[in-house]
Amino acid sequence: MLSVETYQTMAEAAGAMTDRSRFLGGGTLVMRAVNYGDQSFDRIIRSRQIENSIRSESGGIRIGAGATMADILASREVSFLHQVARLIGGPAIRNMATVGGNLFAPHPYGDLATALLALDARVVMTNGQAEPMESFLAGRSHARNLVTAVIVPNVSETEFRFAKISRVKPKGVALLSVAAWLRRGDVRLAWGGMGPTPLRSKAAERALSSGGQLDEAGIAPALAICTQDLQPADDALATAWYRREVAPVHLKRLLLNGGRL
């Protein structure tokens, strides 16, 4: 039997979380699980005070966990994330799906989490700690606290690139997605759909960071090793083999042409 508990603050809600509960953000993951008879939880936990503002502060831009994809699209502070939010779901999903929820979205979802991993975002928890996206994602299946916000660096639109590869146009789930934060001598690459969580291509990052130009010859070493840190799986969208074959092609397009052919 399902119960719903609504708490005033996020801290109180965090205190009520157990292995048999799920925290409700926008509902696109939790209510879907309810509709399909998921028996792994029987309590839905809510909070009346979910941070949903997007504002600049000294360490970057703070995005409340309750901000939706539509909120991101309406915010000039995070214009570099518009290209990501625009590709998530349709308009109704974007009015519902939250930033906090996307951090927990299982494969094949989590396009925004992929972008945030490339951008080295920090995840702020109810205990006040801020954790890098990479370690957060590695431990997200047994997170002991709730996410209150994400802090993302303020990057220019020219140094951040994102591509979502879908079979169905104009809107379809990602076969894979790839995000690149391109700073001279310090490149970060993150992939969605290429493992159980969004993952980085650290070997390819090193090759790009120490390499020269973003031209065909300059990126070739990185392309050759870009899948070695990834763990794609076979699923209904594609085989792991196919994903490994096409990943370098999509990375090449992203690096040379900003994702366009």
Place this chain on the structure above:
Amino acid sequence: MAKTPITFTLNDSEVALFADHGAALIDVLRRGVGDLTPKQGCAQGTCGACTVLIDGKPHLSCLTLAETVEGRRIDTVGGLANGRDLDVLQTTFMEGFAAQCGFCTAGMLLAAKSLLERVPNPDRAEVIEAISGNLCRCTGYEPIVDAILLAAAKMQGRAV
């Protein structure tokens, strides 16, 4: 089963009822209120047949926990017509054969209504984007896009 009292505005009427714990908005609308216009399709956020407007913006009623709409305004296709006078969108859908089986139509109409309130004069790409979360397995979408563009033109008073 535990029940939660909820009040909200549905198509200009005040609604007060008790919802089962964990019930989705679509169940409250269909079984609780008797508004059968939102359709349950995929129940996972893919098809858009259950689209309703919450405070004017499209939401999926099958993925909305009913008690989260406390005090908010819900619009369904049940409130689109004014008495016997159909909405312009309903008329252009009908005249343009933009519905075949009709299962997606309620969601399409509300997605279109939300678009035309934000963007009174959309181009074709904007219409396609606005209904990109609504699946239609009959029409191939072209008559739907045409009907929405025609409705926009009529509402703007433009000759077509």
